Amino acid sequence: MGVKEFKLPDVGEGVAEGELVSWLVEAGDTVSEDQAVAEVETDKALVEVPSPYNGTVKELLAEEGEVVPVGNVIITFEVEGEGDDVSAEPEPESEAEAESEEAETAVAGESAEKGADQQAETPKGRVFAAPSARRLARELDVDINAVDGSGPGGRVTDADVQAAANGRMDSGVEDSEEESDDGPRDVSTGGKKSAVSRRDDGQSTNGAAASSSAEAAGRDRTLAAPATRRMAEEEGVNIDDVPTDETRDGQAFVTPEAITQYAQAQREAREAEVQADAEAAEAGSAEAAEVTEEGVAERIPYRGIRRTIGQQMEKSLYTAPHVTHHDTTVVDELVDVRAEYKELAAERDVKLTYMPFVMKAIVAALREHPILNSTLDESDPDDAAILVRDDYNIGIAVATDAGLMVPVVKNVDEKSILQLSREVNDLASRARDRKVTREEMQGGTFTITNFGAIGGEYATPIINYPETAILGLGGIEKRPTVEESEDGDEVVAASTLPLSLSIDHRVIDGADAAAFTNTVMENLRNPKLLLLE
Template identity: 60%
Template sequence: MATKEFKLPDVGEGVAEGELVNWLVSPGDTVTEDQPVAEVETDKALVEVPSPYDGTVKELLAEEGEMVPVGDVIITFEVGEEAPEGGSEEAEAGTEAEAEAESESEAAPAEESAESAESAESAESAAPAPGSGRVFAPPSARRLARELGVDIGAVQGSGQSGRITEADVREHAESGGGEASESAGPKDVEVGTRPSATTKRGEESASAAAGGAEEGGAAPSGVEAAGRDRTLAAPATRRVAEEEGVDVDDVPTDELREGEAFVDEAQVRQYADAVKRAKAAEAEAATEAEPSGAEPSAAESGAESGAAAESGAEPETIPYRGVRRTIGEQMQQSKYTAPHVTHHDTATIDDLVETRTELKERAAERDVKLTYLPFVLKAVVAALKEHRHLNSELREDDDEIVLKSEYNVGIAVATDAGLMVPVVDDVDQKGLLEIAAEVNDLASRARDRSLSREEMQGGTFTVTNFGAVGGEYATPIINYPETAILGLGAIEKRPAVKEVDDGGFMDDDGPSEQVVPAHTLPLSLSIDHRVVDGADAARFTNRVIELLENPQLLLLE
């Protein structure tokens, strides 16, 4: 047996360090080549780091939550004589290149707990032995294969150079190559619509449904624990649960990811607060039940002091790094570099609502969910062709404004890690359903943190949908170095002035104007005032409104 060191590879283009979020193995565990051993978060994405060897984990040399420079040794393995020869440095160099290629291809979502990792290893060991050939598959596809009991080596890859995708794994499982399980993607809130009341998590519903586990394993009276066997949650969420002393499997949730219960940090904190309140109430009730003059026991004194400490708890601190820091730096650069001006207007879109309703079923027949966003993207691109300064970039060092000839629209997606902006390339060359399918795919993978770097680059204009969470108007920050961004408010019925044919009852000259309820879409356009004038912004918005109010005009684009 020989000891091999493994250094943290460059898991992203030019990344100097990463946060070791979660170990997926422990000392003494047997691992196979390409098996994920750790989850590392960089300023771009969360990725899994695969083992370069078949062997046994000897020692973990980094702590969870530690920032590790690229090139530092993070783990050692005991490997047999059949391990690759040629020196550890050459093996590590090859592994680093492979890890970088896989991480750039697809970043894996962080939704596995230590328990699920152990069960996955058990399933993998029970599955048929992998083939002898090299298997090219991203970490997310390997995770799915373990969950479905599929031999990854037996899957036929449909990707470039035979690369195995998640769809390949599912198809193999459904064809009898493994135990296929029902899955459901993350719940989507339609573009431009407010979430229903059932999707909003209030303190009342949280405290009523929240459960908790005391140190002895039983929840306090009045608090009901969910008691699931398996729960999906990001590593950061699991750290919060550990800090709060609660079990994520006990946190109530109605949200599903891939057919499994999913919880976020807000739910964990709400549940932990409910447990603390229940414990404090029990302690208070016990104190009131004590006979007068009785001295409290040491345990009760500790409980009282603990409750007092909770009431005056110290403020929470969260590390400002990784994706959150990158977002902050980007926003700061944009806000303090480009002078922002925001133009507000509203489109009355009854015809668009009717058109989308008519096409929605047709789209569903082709397995495409049709929201309002594809219509907005088509209208935006049509307007950009007429007002090119909004599809541009100011290159200050060269003293020139570049009017872009391609129309790559970024779509801002809210995720647990912050705002991600995947890009829909060449919108002007794609049909409505093709755009809809691509938007749905990008948004889903943004929430799962499985986008590649390339899919978030090259945008020329951005659309952000704050209306999905109930907003109406805002002042969105430009995705620098772009020169404009369009914000969409919530589509709702609001009072609007419209021409109504009253049969000549009110006016013999024709239709009269009346205030009626109509579907409206608030628009907020932020521009870089160094490049775009206010008049240009107004004309651009007017054109977008014209196309949205008359969706049949989009057929001409």
């Protein structure tokens, strides 16, 4: 039985991290290869992560709600017939081994008091830390047991290890001299680091270090009674970090009083740090806006899909200068054609909406005005270029509980009205269930957003950057229109469709936008022509 680690995979091109939304298994569960073990949200998709092994779940290494970088180990498996993985964590020593080592340490301590030249090492326990943090700790020569974790559940992160290494260097632990009340004093012994740490106040209480800070001593070894070591474990303290002035034959000796004082100092330091961070955050919030939590019914984390959408909208709005062209067209014939084919489509188990007709009308217009089927390549500022596309991939904005998602229907020009209906309905349904894949939301050349489905006539839709245009659809309703006749103009009720076309004015001129919209409206007024597309 071997232990295998499983790292968060790259679930989509360019993904750097994902939020672990939920675990689908627990420690001890038996899993089979390709069985889903977790749900991970990344960019605009919620994906299930499958197990690569047949085996048993050993340990879950990430918390639900935690944002995990791609490549971090999130789960370990016990796999039958496999040797231990080189990256797997070692098993913790048994209780008998720990007690035996404690007994040896106690004997060493007693012998030291009698002048015997014996030494004992502190037994090392396991801590909750990512494998990458453990590797970094080894590279920086940092004792992982002495690092306070800032991650979920006290998990030690790479940043925690780096901070511990920086703190050790800043504290001068590796220097050969330390500052005392009487000035610098040499605490080196035969070129080795002293086991005795400096006391800030030069006083001792019951032989313990009366340090007022939570700074770690960082020794290589420490002498202590078994009961003292047990007390350190209960306090969550690494005994090698406890400051002390007591020695036994040149080796640091820690008492229970020293453990108590150091643990209290650590708690006070953490509380002070948390308070300082809270005050800084509060001050920053006050400077930004005079907003308080008073009266707030719910605090929703701004992350995952919602944050991705926000960042995309911000990038689009502040990169592309938006201009929105509004118009309205009469669609009486479109309403009749859709009603005529609706029952026929239902017989083929297809729900026929107006969207496929609009998509066909847009493709016909893009053929006549190809500049709107373009993207602006700014990857090289010195060689920027407008890329006019020859494929017609239409993105359909879908409102979901997690925010706006835009699955893409590929090659619209090659598909019939019924084919488009099936594909749009399928993509929209899976988008609402957050089952649409990342690949199905890439490669768009033009986007449609249908705000009229929930009420509304006009809007100023934000372009789905790096595309250069987006068409917003209002609701199809009976509205008063002017109809020309031999007897003069007459106001009649007609089914009309409001259109809102937003363009990137760096690429598309207002005249192009107006001409494109006119072509779309002409196609919608004569929808039977679209059946030939």
